[in-house]
Amino acid sequence: MAKMRRYFIELSYDGTNYHGWQTQPNAVTVQEVLDKALSTVLREPIETVGCGRTDTGVHAKEFFAHFTPQPPEGGAFDGHVLTTMDRSLNSILPRDIAVKNIFEVDDEMHARFSATLRSYQYHIHFNKDPFKNNYSWLLRDEPDLELMNQAAKIMMEYTDFSCFSKSNTQVKTNNCKINRAEWLKTDDGSIIFHISADRFLRNMVRAIVGTLLMVGRQEMAPEAVRNIIESKNRSNAGTSVPACGLYLTEVKYPPPNLLKGEQ
Numbered sequence: 001m002a003k004m005r006r007y008f009i010e011l012s013y014d015g016t017n018y019h020g021w022q023t024q025p026n027a028v029t030v031q032e033v034l035d036k037a038l039s040t041v042l043r044e045p046i047e048t049v050g051c052g053r054t055d056t057g058v059h060a061k062e063f064f065a066h067f068t069p070q071p072p073e074g075g076a077f078d079g080h081v082l083t084t085m086d087r088s089l090n091s092i093l094p095r096d097i098a099v100k101n102i103f104e105v106d107d108e109m110h111a112r113f114s115a116t117l118r119s120y121q122y123h124i125h126f127n128k129d130p131f132k133n134n135y136s137w138l139l140r141d142e143p144d145l146e147l148m149n150q151a152a153k154i155m156m157e158y159t160d161f162s163c164f165s166k167s168n169t170q171v172k173t174n175n176c177k178i179n180r181a182e183w184l185k186t187d188d189g190s191i192i193f194h195i196s197a198d199r200f201l202r203n204m205v206r207a208i209v210g211t212l213l214m215v216g217r218q219e220m221a222p223e224a225v226r227n228i229i230e231s232k233n234r235s236n237a238g239t240s241v242p243a244c245g246l247y248l249t250e251v252k253y254p255p256p257n258l259l260k261g262e263q
Contacts, residue, residue, distance in 0.1 A: 005076050006068050008105050009034075009048065014096035015059045015243070016134045022053050030054075033097060034065065041088045042069050051111045051251050052118065055203070057243030059135070062250050066111040076104060109253070118200060119180070119250040122193040122209045122241065136190065137245040143216025145183050145191060151215040151222035152181035152193075155208065155229065162232035164208050165201035174201055174232075183212075196250075203240055210238030 011034070019027035031050060038046040048065040082102045089099045123136035155178060162174040180196040193209055215222050228236045
């Protein structure tokens with residue numbers, strides 16, 4: 001009997017029309033649509049495992065999932081078959097989900113638990129623009145970027161982010177190691193928050209952005225972020241910002257490479 005082999009699928013999606021990544025009853029999700037397409041192409045039931053959850057309306061420029069299909073004759077899909085599978089999936093998936101690559105990985109590789117770094121961006125603009133609807137959050141007044149970056153730098157001194165987590169998420173720990181938290185201004189006058197960490201809690205990035213905007217509006221000083229984090233109380237942090245401006249932009253895995261057999 002041929003050995004079961006694991007494959008990673010790299011994709012991107014516009015989350016506007018979906019209730020997040022993870023399959024749930026009575027709602028259309030990215031995972032549900034992808035699994036259905038994979039099951040159609042491979043002619044067997046397929047259940048993927050994603051690199052994380054994205055909430056309703058959140059976008060992903062880079063997302064990974066793994067799946068373990070029944071082995072074909074010969075034990076593994078070759079490169080030509082994987083390329084054909086890629087094209088077949090894209091031909092039946094809706095326009096807002098795109099498969100970029102499919103490749104075999106080592107058996108122990110896990111889309112979620114093997115990831116070592118995840119990066120998000122949050123986009124905000126200040127002038128009404130119909131082409132940014134659902135892809136950036138429109139604010140009337142521009143906040144103070146320097147103050148927000150001071151507060152963001154303070155966040156990087158901490159690891160317990162219970163204050164930014166949705167309650168009752170059933171995770172073992174609220175510890176995360178943030179290695180980048182920075183606001184940058186774009187050429188068109190918009191601003192983007194860049195944040196990278198080894199892991200994120202549910203709703204964490206949107207709660208952080210909401211809190212930093214309080215600093216940017218001078219509703220509190222940058223140093224007040226310390227008290228919020230040390231309180232470990234979600235009610236002390238800012239309101240979560242809308243999902244439309246949030247993008248998962250990068251997911252990294254351990255070296256040497258995800259591709260099976262590369263050293």
